[in-house]
């Protein structure tokens with residue numbers, strides 16, 4: 234079953250959750266309910282996904298107490314700044330119809346705006362108020378992480394970054410380890426682009442699993458938090474059915490070789506926002 238990872242603030246996060254980026258709002262309540270029934274306890278949304286209300290609805294429709302679930306949402310780039318971040322957080326809670334979230338993230342550093350430090354100060358206040366139980370960031374480069382820690386003394390508990398076998402982020406992960414920051418992988422399946430990769434297909438055949446299951450297991454075995462997205466009930470169930478096999482050294486070495494300097498699928502964090 235899904236284990237939890239310790240965060241530097243004393244709390245924990247389930248290692249496997251459901252991602253809902255590109256999950257259409259009109260499907261998402263049912264998708265979230267299906268996932269919780271399949272055993273997921275963590276859901277990762279964001280203001281910009283436009284499905285927070287549906288996530289809240291799905292959570293309330295499932296037969297699991299709120300305190301057993303881990304809900305993440307994120308501050309969008311247009312809402313950066315101290316006061317703006319506080320307002321945006323209120324709006325997210327209102328859409329979710331929740332009185333707290335487990336984790337609130339700054340979605341992108343948007344360094345050209347120069348506001349992420351003020352946004353971080355707002356998140357610190359939200360955590361002090363208990364309405365964001367844990368606070369972290371997404372798509373932060375080492376320089377952004379170092380700056381917010383140096384200026385506030387408060388470290389983000391995790392950094393959610395693009396990470397999959399084609400873009401393994403080895404250097405950034407080592408920096409996170411040194412700073413006590415958990416790494417969470419977005420687009421863990423490479424947005425589906427890795428599912429017909431020959432190496433991964435061969436490893437999957439060897440274990441009687443699918444390429445998606447091999448990739449998810451790869452994230453978990455390296456201590457990463459992983460949030461595969463699916464809107465399909467069979468694939469949602471498949472993606473959590475990854476605890477009855479393990480990857481061997483040969484598998485890990487083969488996957489290591491898929492890493493590429495041109496493997497990034499999403500925007501460059503220095504240029505975006």
Ligand code: A2P
Nearest residue numbers: 420421422423424425445461462463464465468
């Ligand atoms: P769908 O939602 O139709 O299942 P990522 O999490 O890296 O962004 O990848 C998500 C993409 O991978 C989506 O297109 C999703 O499609 C697809 N996907 C998710 N799980 C599986 C799976 N087990 N098998 C095949 N495709 C999958």
